[in-house]
Amino acid sequence: TSPKAAGDKKSSKKSKKQESQFLLKTPKGTKDWSDKDMVIRDAIFGSLSSLFKRHGAVTIDTPVFELREILTGKYGEDSKLIYNLEDQGGELTSLRYDLTVPFARFVASNSIASIKRYHIAKVYRRDQPAMTKGRMREFYQCDFDIAGNYDTMVPDSEILSLLCEGLSGLGIKDFKVKLNHRKILDGIFEACGVKEEYVRKISSAVDKLDKSPWEAVKKEMVEEKGQTEEVADKIGEFVKLNGTIREVLALLKSNEILAGNASAQKGIEEMTVLADYIDAFGIADRISFDLSLARGLDYYNGLIYEAVTAASAPPKNANELKEKAQKETKEVEDASEYVGVGSIAAGGRYDNLVGMFSNGKSIPCVGVSFGVERIFSIIKARAAKELEKVSSSHTQVYVMAFGGGEGWNGFLSERMAVTNELWKAGINSEYLFKTKANIRKQFDAAEKSGAQVAVILGKEEYPAGQIRIKLLGQGEDSDEGELVKVEELVDAVKTKLSSLNRDGLDEINRLIRGL
Amino acid sequence: TSPKAAGDKKSSKKSKKQESQFLLKTPKGTKDWSDKDMVIRDAIFGSLSSLFKRHGAVTIDTPVFELREILTGKYGEDSKLIYNLEDQGGELTSLRYDLTVPFARFVASNSIASIKRYHIAKVYRRDQPAMTKGRMREFYQCDFDIAGNYDTMVPDSEILSLLCEGLSGLGIKDFKVKLNHRKILDGIFEACGVKEEYVRKISSAVDKLDKSPWEAVKKEMVEEKGQTEEVADKIGEFVKLNGTIREVLALLKSNEILAGNASAQKGIEEMTVLADYIDAFGIADRISFDLSLARGLDYYNGLIYEAVTAASAPPKNANELKEKAQKETKEVEDASEYVGVGSIAAGGRYDNLVGMFSNGKSIPCVGVSFGVERIFSIIKARAAKELEKVSSSHTQVYVMAFGGGEGWNGFLSERMAVTNELWKAGINSEYLFKTKANIRKQFDAAEKSGAQVAVILGKEEYPAGQIRIKLLGQGEDSDEGELVKVEELVDAVKTKLSSLNRDGLDEINRLIRGL
Structure with a gap:
């Protein structure tokens, strides 16, 4: 994520005329969600909420804004991306x-x-947006965290299990979870000769290895972050290591440089414990112990992890596209063309953050955050075709009146009363908001609503105590439906609906699961 | 709602010392939601979402902030309560x-x-908070609106039906829906001699009749809003009228002052149509046509309504309590003591608002907003006792290990693997995050989690391919549970759970419905 907050200045210089053209848009980096996008996103939330509840979590809701002091000093360089409210x-x-x-x-x-909590809510970052990749200024996070004093790596491994279960449940099949340990990483830096005050800076440099080649990162270490070539090269030997937990552990345990480093040895010990739990949860094939993973945030102090897919990486010609975009427009409004989706879920252990708010009386925590908009962009790309047939409303029944000629009043009050009966029985129902509506218009509206069943009040039939039920979407040559007694309508509709076994939610859930 | 935004100034003058004491709070007028409060609120959202879907609505999500111009000039006097973001x-x-x-x-x-949409989201007002009454600066609204060109009063009556259905579904039994029509109200003002430029001001004065006596409102009209005593008295005769729609219509139709007023006659005609639809939906007994209802917002131009209950009114000695509070503290942080809950749902028709964003090409709209925090405060007060037994997590099964002595390792990996099987089957399950956990601690944790079933891995039984299932919360002298084969565990647990027919959600839903 490359902060470009200062770039906004240009837009405020736009002429009045241009501004009035922009009146009807949402602010930069935000968007409206509606229609099928909204249905998919809701289904993703539903899938993740169920997952979190399955693991025993409760949910909380905190205000969208916090006292500014609470946020100060928690995000390192990224603090400049925080949105402030005006001092009113x-x-x-x-x-x-x-x-x-x-x-x-x-x-x-x-x-x-101690608490296991989940929280699904919007967060705000004045970052460079890449809208179609799900990188926005207002976006949802779906977080699951465990706070409390527990045995080593026990909650951590449950979080990894939940992470894999969550992504699989969303039909994402090709993901990998990169894993590292801050104690090992910091131990490597120390053992290679990095002074303590440079450790976080060098960690930030390593964090860029998913976007930049080693040569660029090495240059940053030597030219900007005060390391000798020799130190950088030693680090380079470590950060290129990756493999299964046991493979990488074997290399680290036999490494002489790390042998005397307490931090690294502590991390190695914890990773050894973790390896068993990973096996117990049956997720070893998803995991890659990757010493190049560093994660940006300051507050992590133990296990860190990040889930990636093929869509995570930027396009091969990203730099070319970026330069082109920057030449063509003075301000880049949307970087979608040349960035990847990035990590789709990430997290880690942060044992000291709570202590920053309670005079050092800390509660160990570990958690994971699902990037739901990024996951959404993957699902949408995958299921574009199937989405056409999904309805964004949940209407089951459309109530109509058929009639005409002398004295025909359109049965509006009657349609209201019948629909009301269906509502009271919990059946999602609509009718046309016209006093007299012709048959064609009622069928069109019914089709648009996604309803599966029509309930028809006939000019002669209804006053005689009978009402017609007809399946919708069966083509023109379908049957005439069946006549039932008015007082048996609700039961008859329920029977008809349950025989269909086809509701919007199941369809969308099958879809997001990739079935 | 009495704007007191300026009163905030005082808090910024607090000493440094005081500020650091406040570091750990949420901003004024906001709060954290957690535990059972969160469960109740979620259940209210669930109930309203189902209601909205039942009526065929889709949902949308818009950004939490809008370009400032969008909001300008929409809220009259209350615009000063808008939160601005800093110009960064x-x-x-x-x-x-x-x-x-x-x-x-x-x-x-x-x-x-045309669209039927619902939207459940937070809104922001720098108003005087009354936290325990659900009047906050950050609060949820649950809105249902119908946009589109339809026959007179057809969507309006569906909204009234939905309003009654929604409140009844939340166990609120004593509510009334006050109804009025802006065309009638404006017609009355005109016919009584109010000049056009004063109409909205006089409407604002009438809006205060639910909090102030007629004499105070009359004084405002005469002394501040340029009306003669005679005009005010004429208005006074009208705004004291209320009753069923047909009762009040009869009075208005025979009224000579209104006879020549086109606006009033148009409103009367529409209310006559509405009366039939209200009957069709069977909600006439909930409705009071009340000519004193004016609603604050400028954009309403047709039917307006407001649902109230006994809790809506402020306490009898409100003024006394208010003066006392103001004497005791320089700044009133929370006005809960001397305000009522206010209206619990409200709305109206606004045909010209969309046109303000589209060069006058307007789409008629009508909608209702449920004040979910206010409804929450009523439900919480009603169900305080029953809430004690509700669990805020959704855990169904607690997985334990029993053993000890030589070579006992606590079966942690085994508990992980078994729990993982349960998760995969969709069963909400937990286990203790200890390598070796004693029996007492596991039972305590299970009880705290709200789990109904224990799955027990015995030191001898489990290696022999058997696992114990036991009901929880049956008292100390309960049975020993039943032994099943490991490979039959999931089915056995499912059978056990379905025999209990007791899950958190149903309990909470029974509770919010007041059953």
């Missing part, structure tokens, strides 16, 4: 940047000793 | 004040001709 004569506040810091504040202010 | 070198934006204006912007910018 009250407390200074800012929009939340993630859900982790508000969670730590919540745990500290309520003196909570 | 980009577009000027503000937090949304309601969901109606963003909806109109959405309809206009997407050139939508």
Whole structure:
């Protein structure tokens, strides 16, 4: 993520005329969600909520803005991406940047000793948007965190299991979970000769290895971050290592440089414990112990991880596309063309964050955040075709009146009363908002609504106590439906609907699961 | 709602010391939601979402902030309560004040001709908070709106039906829906001699009749809003009228002052149509046609309504309590003591709002907004006792290991593997995050989790391919459970759970429905 907040300045210089053209848009980096996109996103939320509940979590909701001091000093270089609220004569506040810091504040202010919580909510970052890749300024995070004092790597491994279960449940088949340990990484830096005050900076440099080649990262270490070539080269030997946990552990355990480093040995010990739990959960084939994974945020201090897919990587000619885009427009509004989706879920252990809010009385925490908009963009690309047949409303029944000629009033009040009966029975129903509606228009509206069953009040039939039920979407030559007694309507409709076994939600869930 | 935004100034003058004491709170007028409160609120959302879907609505999501121009000039006097975002070198934006204006912007910018949509989301108002009454600065609205050109009063009556259905479904039994029509109200003002430019001001004065006596409102009209005593008295005769739609219509139709007023006659005609539809939906007993209802917002131009209950009114000694509170503290942080809950749902017809965003090409709209936090405060007060037994997590099964002595390793990996099987089968399950856990601690944790079934891995039984299933919460002298084969565990647990027919959601839903 490359911060370009300063670039916004240009847009405020636009002429009045241009501004009025933009009146009807949403702010930069935000969008409206509607129609099928909304249905898919809701289904993703539903799938993840069920997952989180399955693991025993409760949910919380914190305010969208926090006292500014709460967020200060938690995000390192990225702090400049925080949205501030105007000082309107009250407390200074800012929009939340993630859900982790508000969670730590919540745990500290309520003196909570242990909790499994999930939180699905929007966060805000004044970053360069890449809208079609799901990189926005307002976006949802779906977080699951475990706070509490527990045995080594036990909650951590449950989070990894949940991460794999969550992505599989969303039909994402080709993901890998990259894993590393901050204690090992910091130990490597120390053992290679990096002084303590440079450790986080060198970690930030390593974090760029998923976008930049080693030569560029090495250059940054030597030219900008005060390391000798020799130190950088030693680090280079380590960060190219990856493989299964046991493979990489074998290399690390036999490594002489790390032998005397307490931090690295502690990390190695913890990873050894983790390897067994990974096996117990049956997810070893998803995991890659990757020493180049560093993660940007300052507050991680143990296991860190990141799930990636093929869509995570930027296109091969990203730099070319980026230069082209920058030449063509003075301000890049949307970087979608030349960035990848990035990691689709990530997290780690942060044992000291709660302590920053409670005079050092810390509660160990570990968690994962699903990037739901990024996952959405993958699912949408995969299921574009199948989505055409999904209805965005949940209407089951359309109530119509058939009639005409002398004295025909359109049965509006009657349609209202019948629909009301269906609503009371929990059946999703609609009717046309016209006093007199012709048959064609009612069928068109029914089709648009996605209803599967028509309930028809005939000019002669209804006053005689009878009502017609007809299947919709069966083609023109379908049957005339069946006549039932008015007082048996609700039961008859229920029977008809259950025989169809086809509701919007199941369709969309099959779709997001990739079945 | 009495704007007191300026009062905030005082808090910024607090000493440094005081500020650090407040570090761990949420901003004024906001709160964390967690535990059972969160479960109840989620259940309310669930109930309303189902209601909205039952009526054929789709849902949308708009950004939490809008370009500032979008909100400008929509809220009259209350515009000063809008939260602005800081100008950080980009577009000027503000937090949304309601969901109606963003909806109109959405309809206009997407050139939508007709839509039924619902939107459940937070809105922001820098108002005087009354937290325990559900009057906050950050609060949820649950909105249902119908946009499109339809026959007179047809969508309006569906909204009234949905409003009654929604409140009944939340176990609120004593509500009334006050109804009025802006065309009638404006016609009365005109016919009584109010000049056009004063009509909205006089309407605002009438809007205060639910909190102030007629004498105070009359004084405002005469002393501040340029009316003669005679005009005010004429208005006074009208606004005291209320009753069933047909009762009030009879009075209005025979009224000589209104006879020549086109606006009033148009409104009377529409209300006559509405009366039939109200009967068709069977909600006439809920409705009170009340000529004192005016509603604050400028954009309404037809039917307006507001649902109230006994809790809506402020306490009898409100003024006394208010003065006391103001004497005791310089700044009133929370006005809960002396305000009522207010209206719990409200709305109306606004045919011209979309046109403000689309060069006058308007789409008629009508909608209702449920005040979910206010409804929450009523449900919580009603169900305080029953809430004690509700669990805030959804855990169904707790997986334990029993053993000890020589070579006992606590079966942690085994508990992980078994729990993983349960998760894969969709069963909400947990286990203790300890390598070796004693029996007491596991039972305590199971009880805390709300699990109904224990799955027990015995030191001898499990290696022999058997596993124990036991009901929880049956008291100390309960049975020893039943032994099943490991490979039959999932089916056995499912059978056990379905025999219990007792899950958190049903309990909470029974509770919010007041059953």
